[in-house]
Amino acid sequence: MLPNFFTAPGRFHRGNLHTHSTQSDGVFSPQEVCQRYQAQGYDFIALTDHFVGLFDYPITDTTDFRNPNFTTLLGAELHTGHMENGNLWHLVSVGLPLDFTPPHAPTLQSVAGSESATSLAQRARDAGAFVAIAHPHWSGMSETDARSITAAHAVETYNHGCVVDNDRGEGFLILEHLLNRGRRLNLIATDDAHFNSPNHFGGWVMVKTTENTPGALLAALKAGAYYSSTGPEIHNIRLTSDGIKVDCSAAKTIVIQGNSTSTATLHGHAMTGECLSLERLKGSPWVRVTIIDEAGKRAWSNPIWMDG
Template identity: 50%
Template sequence: MPFPLFDKPGRFLRGNLHTHSTRSDGALAPEEVSRRYRAMGYDFYALTDHFMAKYGFPITDTRGHRGEGFTTLIGAELHAGRMSRGEIWHILAVGLPSDFAPTGPEESGPDLARRAAAAGAFVAIAHPEWYGLTLDDAETLDAAHAIEIYNHTCHVHNARGSGASLLDALLSNDRRILAIATDDAHFSDAVYDNTDAFGAWVMVKAEENEPEAILAALKAGDFYASEGPDFHAIRRDGDALVVRTSAVDRVILLGPSARAVHVSGRAMTEARLPLAGFEGGWLRLVAIDAAGRRAWSNAAWL
């Protein structure tokens, strides 16, 4: 099956993997950030403050914020060196050890990402459209498990929240990379108008709501990303893909170059998409609801 996620044991857990607090440039204390995600019904989240010298290289211990039905992952947004266009690297790392060493003065972004992955972290390319990450630069981040296909803060405040084009380019270069959607929340009234939170998440399938199980599922690709709709099942039926969802108005099957087919209809909960033309390459799904909110599957290969 090209999408084995839905046949695996466990249940879906909703979580946000990119969040900031007063430990760096966020407006709220870590305890309040945790409280808000828990109050909003999230199963887990990661506090990922900027891992920079000016903030004291923070890796915030949020273990004390955990409780029944809610857990936290330890992480940071890492920075190092310069990309080809002069911007510093932005690399999301979730599942870092608390003693992860500060960035070295000569450490490059790719080297820092490799060190984070070697330390056990789930590593992702953060908001590529926002700061103009090129395909050539992205290719050097060989330790990254995923790319942000959608960053809510960058979408709301800069109209540069997508990573879809870069994702497709990497997939077409035979890079088996995953796709996450995140908030990148800062909670600042003055800068962000409190609209940068609770806008996008991952739905991770795991047998336990525990950090180790969630991290293992993330690395295995046992999740989809969303800003609203849900995928309930994806299965192959002969020469077609059958997709079951929450109520949506469109389901799109995408592949390399211009390959794409879609099915449209009000409040659909099942769509059948032909696979002709997708053999031998990658494919991924996008579901869009009546409000324009999307859900994204990880890529699969036929």
């Protein structure tokens, strides 16, 4: 259905959901990472260090680094088994308890006999986490792989670290394969920051809540009350008699995508409030909105299901 969180009470909080520290293979300590993100204007982050035996299965406790203007969510990048191509599974899990039971994942190499990714994702969700399929392009993930993760809330469709370091940072094709099979998933943009290259401060989520607390943020993420961005802002999306009205920061292109190849696209200069016809998208069960600014930066809505 059309998102109503844009006009709900509260404000948007900027956060990164995929970050690493010296608790796994990041360059900076957890405290330094938190300080850098707050200094950059973020309202929250989740440290998601690699949850493998090599690093003693860390769920990095960042509670001491919270303050009145900045908070943290506890999580990890979970690993297990192997995908069709033999590569290790990567699942971003935010909101994990500190005593989450590890799978058998001794290193960052896949091993036979590990817990299935289907089971691990479901255990994380059952433990209260927001679960996302990480960097599917970089992982070489197949559609069959992705379909096996039935407990995910979202697909990581923009991973800034992968964009910077290997130009394999997008996941929209995997997301849309799943949407076209009726899977009601959302999307996230993240950094996957390690601070060993310019892989930080590039992709984030904007989460609408009345308070910047772990509980409120996690509930909003699970409810899909957020959008993702590398720069532009989305202020509102609403249905009108003529189509979908999009209010945003200055954009040069606004696109509404649906299943198949049809889109509604509007080009212009400094567009901030435009209505796009859905005539070409009739029959699509879902649509999503992309905003592109003059610098080529993008913002993305979560998929909107037209059946309400």
